[in-house]
Amino acid sequence: MQNTHGAIALDASACTSCMLCVRECPDWCIEIDSHTVEVTEPGARRPRSVAVLDRFTIDWGLCMYCGICVEVCPFDALRWTGDTDYSAAEVDDLRHGVERLEQFGTTSD
Amino acid sequence: MTAPNPAPPGAQLGDWVAGVTELVDAGFDYLDLLTVVDWPDAGEFEVVIHLVNGDAQGVFAHTRIDREAPVLDSLVGILPAANWHERELAEMFGVTMTGHPEPTRLLLADSPVAHPLRKDVPLPRRQDRPWPGAKPEPGRRSRRTPRPHGAPDQPDRDG
Ligand code: SF4
Numbered sequence: 001m002q003n004t005h006g007a008i009a010l011d012a013s014a015c016t017s018c019m020l021c022v023r024e025c026p027d028w029c030i031e032i033d034s035h036t037v038e039v040t041e042p043g044a045r046r047p048r049s050v051a052v053l054d055r056f057t058i059d060w061g062l063c064m065y066c067g068i069c070v071e072v073c074p075f076d077a078l079r080w081t082g083d084t085d086y087s088a089a090e091v092d093d094l095r096h097g098v099e100r101l102e103q104f105g106t107t108s109d
Numbered sequence: 110m111t112a113p114n115p116a117p118p119g120a121q122l123g124d125w126v127a128g129v130t131e132l133v134d135a136g137f138d139y140l141d142l143l144t145v146v147d148w149p150d151a152g153e154f155e156v157v158i159h160l161v162n163g164d165a166q167g168v169f170a171h172t173r174i175d176r177e178a179p180v181l182d183s184l185v186g187i188l189p190a191a192n193w194h195e196r197e198l199a200e201m202f203g204v205t206m207t208g209h210p211e212p213t214r215l216l217l218a219d220s221p222v223a224h225p226l227r228k229d230v231p232l233p234r235r236q237d238r239p240w241p242g243a244k245p246e247p248g249r250r251s252r253r254t255p256r257p258h259g260a261p262d263q264p265d266r267d268g
Pocket residue numbers: 024025026027028029030058062063064065066067068069070
């Protein structure tokens with residue numbers, strides 16, 4: 001697909017909960033909850049703090065598809081897909097969590 | 110201190126309708142974009158138009174109008190497609206379109222509201238909803254609380 005794009009997909013395993021996309025999004029579409037856990041790796045002297053993503057939502061009812069979140073993510077956790085078939089009857093159903101965001105781009109069109 | 114406004118592309122038109130008519134006569138007769146940029150510090154609105162010709166070449170032009178009493182001559186006489194664009198700009202920025210054939214609201218409810226695309230009009234939605242970016246990222250040590258761009262009490266860091 002050229003010169004068009006659809007939904008933005010999330011790769012939750014690449015996301016570090018850094019909040020950059022949340023803060024740069026002009027429409028306030030993205031919300032993140034996260035916490036840190038201490039991980040001690042074998043041989044390491046001190047435990048390391050690792051971010052765990054608890055919730056990541058994009059509200060497609062607010063999104064204007066500017067792509068700033070995709071551009072700004074330092075870890076390529078967000079990417080454009082060609083998916084456009086995600087309309088909903090209720091506004092609340094336009095707020096997608098990790099599960100649905102990870103599915104975008106996985107079915108070929 | 111504010112940075113000087115970046116000049117938009119294309120010619121600055123002194124006489125809006127005459128200037129646009131010249132471009133339309135030169136073959137740029139497809140209206141692609143008609144919008145307004147708000148420059149509150151300069152006390153001006155910048156009206157920007159993008160026209161396209163039959164070879165898909167585009168041309169920009171712009172003009173500045175006073176922000177306190179914004180009045181613009183309507184282009185509908187030469188570009189009928191400007192009709193809805195001008196109605197949208199009238200309600201979003203509060204620009205009076207002189208000579209518009211149908212100067213009524215297009216998108217907003219017919220109730221007294223401010224012109225929502227003016228930069229100094231706070232969006233009510235932003236006042237009753239906390240900014241999602243205020244939450245600290247994991248492991249943040251700095252005590253500086255991040256602020257949203259363009260919030261009324263803090264100038265946008267880019268502008
Ligand atoms: S595309 Fe733009 S509006 Fe949509 S979530 Fe990303 S930054 Fe926000």
